[in-house]
Amino acid sequence: MTSSNEFEAQLSALVHPHEIITPASPDYQPSIETWASQKQQHPRIVLRPTSIDSLSQAIAYLYSTDLDFAIYGHGFMSTSAKDVVVNMTAFDEFHLDSHSELVTIGAGLTWAEVFRKLGEAAPDYGIVGARTPGVGVAGTIISGGFSWLSSEHGCISDPANMLDAKVVKHDGSVVWASAEPELLWALRGGGGGFGVVVQFVLRVFRYPQKIWAGPILIPREQLSQVAKGIARLVSEPVDPKVTMFFYVMKKRLLQSIRADSDMLVIHAFDAHGEGHGRANFQWALDIPGTVDQTRVMTLAGVADLQDQVQIAKGTMKQFWSPMLLRDVSEDIIMRTMKWFEEIEALNPSFADCTYVIFEILSSRDPAGSASRCAWPRPVGTKHILLLGVGCPSDAGPDEENVARELAIHAPEKVLGAGEEVHHIPSGFEDYHDPEKIWGAHFPHLQHLRRQYDPRSRFKAMIA
Numbered sequence: 001m002t003s004s005n006e007f008e009a010q011l012s013a014l015v016h017p018h019e020i021i022t023p024a025s026p027d028y029q030p031s032i033e034t035w036a037s038q039k040q041q042h043p044r045i046v047l048r049p050t051s052i053d054s055l056s057q058a059i060a061y062l063y064s065t066d067l068d069f070a071i072y073g074h075g076f077m078s079t080s081a082k083d084v085v086v087n088m089t090a091f092d093e094f095h096l097d098s099h100s101e102l103v104t105i106g107a108g109l110t111w112a113e114v115f116r117k118l119g120e121a122a123p124d125y126g127i128v129g130a131r132t133p134g135v136g137v138a139g140t141i142i143s144g145g146f147s148w149l150s151s152e153h154g155c156i157s158d159p160a161n162m163l164d165a166k167v168v169k170h171d172g173s174v175v176w177a178s179a180e181p182e183l184l185w186a187l188r189g190g191g192g193g194f195g196v197v198v199q200f201v202l203r204v205f206r207y208p209q210k211i212w213a214g215p216i217l218i219p220r221e222q223l224s225q226v227a228k229g230i231a232r233l234v235s236e237p238v239d240p241k242v243t244m245f246f247y248v249m250k251k252r253l254l255q256s257i258r259a260d261s262d263m264l265v266i267h268a269f270d271a272h273g274e275g276h277g278r279a280n281f282q283w284a285l286d287i288p289g290t291v292d293q294t295r296v297m298t299l300a301g302v303a304d305l306q307d308q309v310q311i312a313k314g315t316m317k318q319f320w321s322p323m324l325l326r327d328v329s330e331d332i333i334m335r336t337m338k339w340f341e342e343i344e345a346l347n348p349s350f351a352d353c354t355y356v357i358f359e360i361l362s363s364r365d366p367a368g369s370a371s372r373c374a375w376p377r378p379v380g381t382k383h384i385l386l387l388g389v390g391c392p393s394d395a396g397p398d399e400e401n402v403a404r405e406l407a408i409h410a411p412e413k414v415l416g417a418g419e420e421v422h423h424i425p426s427g428f429e430d431y432h433d434p435e436k437i438w439g440a441h442f443p444h445l446q447h448l449r450r451q452y453d454p455r456s457r458f459k460a461m462i463a
Helices: 004-012 028-032 052-064 111-121 137-142 181-185 218-232 272-281 300-305 332-345 349-353 396-417 433-450
Strands: 044-048 069-072 084-089 096-098 102-105 125-127 160-167 174-176 196-206 210-221 241-248 263-270 295-297 317-321 323-324 355-360 383-392
Touching: 004 044, 004 052, 028 044, 028 084, 028 323, 044 355, 052 084, 052 125, 052 137, 052 160, 052 210, 069 300, 069 332, 102 111, 102 332, 111 125, 111 137, 111 300, 137 196, 174 323, 181 433, 210 272, 210 300, 218 241, 218 332, 241 272, 241 332, 263 272, 317 396, 332 349, 332 355, 349 396, 383 396
Parallel strands: 044 084, 069 084
Antiparallel strands: 096 102, 102 196, 125 196, 160 174, 160 196, 210 263, 210 295, 241 263, 241 355, 317 383, 323 383, 355 383
């Protein structure tokens, strides 16, 4: 095996000294953090290129070796490697062309940075960007990418939203993906592994900036009423500018309102404003014991409501099972909450590390032909059920295996045995079947993986 000193010396000949981070550096740990702690491999070296030239030379070198390496954004996809992590956060460009209504953004930005920069440059504009602001641009797009605006405008990676990408290929050459249309197609939700993306070109558009949004906290004992209300809401056509999350917030996170127990959360979003929003969610606001924490804010403000999520990064072993749903019924909600209660009864520490989030009206069919996106999405799916089972990061192998098994069997527990399951690329795990996720597009994506990664050196969802 090549020693750390040997390949550090070889990398030093290709990049600037400040672009290499060793385990002794205070920048090392923040540069390698993964969401799921069990996936952390503690790389021997972190490379943080600050230019495309440095990145190109490094990728060409790493690809030619037997070193284990990975491309890292902000860690929410839990990417790691034994030898070298290539940290992309220095690629933080932002350029708005107001005439064409296109923005070119660095792949290393977080969506919080994108929303902030867009708000400064064009306050009346919106962008189809991730709902969790701390996640990185590149990882979101290569896995499809859902937004508060997805019920109206589709996934971030859809052709109407993502127009182009600059890519460093395995040999170090640089290309705009639009010059190689099949590469651009593969980047639209294909799960990565086709090169290293350094920039994206995305569309922006005028969008309301007086959005009524925020949490409506409801006592947990009112679950039946909440389930009925959500099922009733989605049973009729809903304006595409209206969407919501539904989840449980633990009592220990509710000190500011002195809650006596866990609370259910309806996280509302209505881009038509407060009057329209309150009319749509009056059923929730009227439930006894409700605490209304909604307010009017910009799109960037909506994103900021989720900015505390990143605090949990690296604090637990996590196993995901996120799914697309065509319908959300009262029965599905109640069965999902029963599943969560069973985990609470099994092990309270598991419950503290387990996520149950209904992302209601958060998807739509791709505009035009589904063949234009690498990830076609099942027809008619409108909602996401995000299930993530975890245990504390210091849990032993037995507890880790239990958490993993709970995640594997979660879909059949909440949907029922024999029901069709549509996992989504974000949250991809090794127990998911990629052929089912990408469907008819899977063979062609495999072909493109061999074309753009002939030695199978890039880490990707599709082998």
